[in-house]
Amino acid sequence: METLGFMAAAFSPMNLLLAVLGVAAGIFIGALPGLSATMAVAVLVPVTFGMPTEAALIMLGAIYTGAIYGGSYAAILVNTPGTPSAIATTFDGYPMAQRGDGDLAVTLSTLSSMVGGLVGALALLTLAPLLAQIALKFGPVEYFWLAIFGLTLISALSEGSTLKGFIGAGIGLLLSTVGVAVVGADIRYAFGSQFLLGGVEIISALIGLYCIPVLIDLVATPSAHLEPPEEGRGVRFNESLGLMWRSKFNSLRSAVIGTIVAILPGAGGSIASLVSYSEARRTSPRHERFGHGEPDGVIATESANNATVGGGFIPTFVLGIPGTPPDAVILGALLVQGFRTGPEMFTTNANVTYTFIGGLFIATLLMLPLGLLIGRYAFKSIVSIPKALLVPSIAFMTVIGTYAIRNNPFDVVVMVVLGVLGWVLSRYGIKASPIVLGLILGPIAEQGFVQGYLMGNASGSVLTVFFGRPISMAIIALTLIAVFYPLWRARRDRIVKNSNEEPRHEH
């Protein structure tokens, strides 16, 4: 009861106003490629110093929620994931927009983000201490296997050639080694350049690899960027509701996956949305349509990535270990305000914590009206802006966005180079996603391996450390399934086809 009282405190007119402002600003920032949720939160931190703690937290949570959701606009409308967690949204969102269903994709993304956000927030409210204990069971070895598992998803996700998928991942892995290694501090592939020391920044690589090829194609082909929608059909809300209802299990399962992956500090939203995407594709009766504009793909990734908001706060609040980069900023703001994380957050400081969680619920619900409103205009304007204006505007945004990530002009160079490289590679069937996956998962796998190896040496048996722990074994099993399931299914399909002449009764 007390909890509810604290949560109700979030409903004061001032807090509601802050939540509306925060969500709107977050959507706006998240929709612009390069301006990430982390940045949105960091910019806001000084503004919140003068506010009461609850109000500050509500506003920070709202802008974070809005920004993660806003990232889907860029993914759907210009094929550019605004944040790594929106990578998989491009797979089906962009093809939908291309064929004129951009409005449907945006509405679906809005509804799914809301479902995901609610599931994540609910987990934070009810299961936080339990889930935080699970997070601690993940050591270096588990992270290593998790990264390997993520890499095997490439075989599931690459259309056409699995080999080309792995070539792309190899390129990504190589790119991830540039700079100063975390473990060992070796300087690799920097070629004496002070700029390369910092490595290839993931968001700039994302913008380059996804957005630049779209821009080149826009200029190179005479056809329109996106098919215009039919007149007067609005946001297709009822149609979306119908699709959501059909995919209710998909949406819930993805939200649960998102929540669980998000409690692992460092794994984050990109893995969460990829795992749920490949799960959705594996179980869907329409699996062959994934990658060609299947609404279920958008529902899966957007449910998952908004669930990471609530899920990521679990280790942040319970353990004081930030689950995602924006959480690190919010944690910093909490410490500056004089708050301690840990059990105190749910005892002495419970009023602040529960008001914040209440605020998170409000922000998530506010996404619906605000998202539908902003999303409608975003789609309309992207469709109606003439190419001659659209291309330079997006190009300008990519440059500013890339620069803004670390205030480093060299990142812009990297972004453009990777963009051109990505355009050339995609002509040969090597897509952007495996490259980016390699770039994201490479360091996780490398650090996990070296740390696990050091631990193994200290304990006397490297093999026991890598293969003898229960969670590791489970992840290894999942990895094997991910690798062999497509092969098995292809074989089964062949057999079914061959036996069509003499139909069998087993299914």
Added chain:
Amino acid sequence: MRHTNSNKTFRLGTLFTAVLTSVALSGPVAAQSAEDYPSRNVQYIIPFGPGGESDISARLQQQYFQDITDQQLIIQYMAGGGGAVGWSQLNEMEADGHTIMGTNLPHIVLKPMGKDPGFKTEDLKNFYFFHYSPDALIVANDSPYETLEDFVAAAKQSPGAVTLSGSGTQSANDIANQRFQSLADVKTTYIPFKGTGAAVAALLGGQVQAEWGYTTVAANHSDKVRMLAVAADERHPQFPDVPTFQELGYDMTGGAYRGMAVPKDTPEDVTRKLSDIFGQINQNAEFRKKMQDLGFVLIDVPYAEVDEFMAERREEYEEVAREMGIIE
């Protein structure tokens, strides 16, 4: 909120132009007298990502800077290469005192000892060191090690079998481990993690038996961990029961020091004024209290004493670097 957004875009735009211009001209900009300094907002660049200790301590300074100068201290991040990306660009930035950058020890001494990270220690014009996070040997609450003696005994019994997590290689934690190994004549396995958060997670999850961290880590996780010893001159007021290494017979003080530097062409009088302003912040009772509660130890090394302070630290790190094989 709209307002903040447009402000931000504007700021990014101007900063972009400013950096491009300064890279293009790369010369000293017209000097400015110290009387009217600061005449506009000051950019405070943290060469790490947001949310870390460098960021948190800068955020605490931020509030009091405005009280003293009526100008805002605007915190920016330029992460990459463990700080190297920022430090290697500092001297090309506008040198009128309106751009300052956080500096960290041992990073700025150790990094240039290995391969060339794009900057030299002596090229960084530090003007104030304001605090440090003392090294601490941390174990989980349920650890069998009750005292530092227990830990040393375990490490002596089976060399290399005791594992410790810490943040990064050739970092403050790595150095603390190295120093303690030679002082106590033990052999342990140091496992570097990406950041303090990951190192604590490894300790709490039982992946390692102990952690090289700081008093700040123990303050943040006071319900789950305890410290065996602290590398400060005296016991930390937050932890009156935790002995110092010196009390226990190990001559070890130090940790991660944090300061600020200006581009090297910044006029002397402006640099001194900056040193005075941050000295004043360091005296503020409320600031001191907040810093102490978080586990930091405040120190005052103004501009005039920076050279001497750096020379001492340098000597200390060189000795360790030789043992670690970073330098001959």
